[in-house]
Amino acid sequence: MKRLTCPIALSLTTLLLTSAASAEDLNIFGWANEMPDAVLEDFEAETGISVTFDTFDSNEAMIAKLEAGASGYDLVNPSQYAVQILKNRGLVDELDHARIDTLANIGESFTKVSYDTGNVYSIPYVWGTTGLAYNKSCVIEPISSWKALFDPQ
Template sequence: MKKTTFAAAGIVAALALSGCSATSGEGAAQQLNVYAWADEIPQSVFDAFTEETGIKVNVDNFDSNETMISKLATGSSGYDIVEPSQYAVQQLVGQGLVEPLDKSKIEGLDNIAEKFSDPIYDPGLEYSVPWVWGTTGLLYNSECTGGEEITSWKSLFDKKWEGKVNMLDNMLAAYIAGLQVNGYPANSKDEKEIAAATQSLIDQKAMLSGYNSTNYGDLVASGDVCMSMAWGGTQTAKIVDANEQVEYVLPEEGGSLWVDGISIAKGAPNQEAAYEFINFLLRPEIGAMATNDAGLASANVAAAEHVSDQGLLTNAAVYASDEQVANADFIVDPGAAMKFYQDGWTRVKAS
């Protein structure tokens, strides 16, 4: 799964990407221009939509929310649909780059799972419709831990496991553990709370095997490390499936959630087609294609009965339990507090 990253406030890069040309006049509604994460909306979904409606779908992919935001900020992207992560929705709204949703044109919002129906990053889903979601939690090897069950971030800071702990090499991911182990929310904007988390991460560093965001799953599976902070998702689910001693859990402190959703770009040239596409995605059988064809958890709770591999619904690396999800924090835009994270992370890395 992708990393959750944030750009420093106010930095907008000039990026040369292949955009879609805006359309107008007769025939304009017969195409839809989409800017999305690669493979999160499977090609099978686009094909089914075109087959049913006759609307041609043009798709470009971005590699980060920051790339997407920068492209929309040029003011002439020509896109109709974009797929921002939760914190990016806040930034897009703040910059006036997405349209408020006309709920009278949307059917199926009642299919969205409760945790995502009124989220902190977009109250009332005024600007986005959740599509897929995932978690940040703990991956551990029970053979390596001598059968000890790992349930808390505290284990990542316990010198008992010195040299056998990996942390994600990602600033805000690391702060999820640093904050929650101190009893603070993972989306804190409080300078003192962030400072406490920074000190915990500095104290932890000497006992780590390292910071690794690439092959940490293989390290846990082989027993080279006993445990790691980890992103849930397809790759982690495969490791859990292939190794009976490997477990993925959300820690008792909560862990975190990410959500990638659907928004309508400001000035979208094909808005009616955009609403038709959103309604299409909200159908349970279409929502299930996010799991069946992309291996991701669907935000559409009604999609569950249409998931072909029902075992995925109980694999915590894909679908965390309702109880765990209810206790997890959304990672949101830190706003001005970004400086506290950046300054703290510089200290952690230099320690």
């Protein structure tokens, strides 16, 4: 199994494009439809670095492709639970914190995460919450948990 040469598994708040394999190219493996083309185009225009953005539609598809030998990615963008899987299967290397100037700007709540305490293998990219809204005129009793979504009554 090949290890990624300079991977950064992204997971929570800030995108840091810091460790490209070469000064001319940056290879990213991320979620489909998550990175607007305009952002990549602006990055290329500002830095002169050419970006290749390969996509996946699930963590499982991403892991399978990496396990099948896909390599050469500088950045990989899994969900948090997949960081441990990638680490445990030897698919990512430790980050070189000396090359990430803005690491000190990450809040403590994002550096002491259970799946990668101290950001050894990952750094934050996006963070958010999921809410639930419903039309109360369409339900008999107020919804107080996710369990209600699966109750046929």
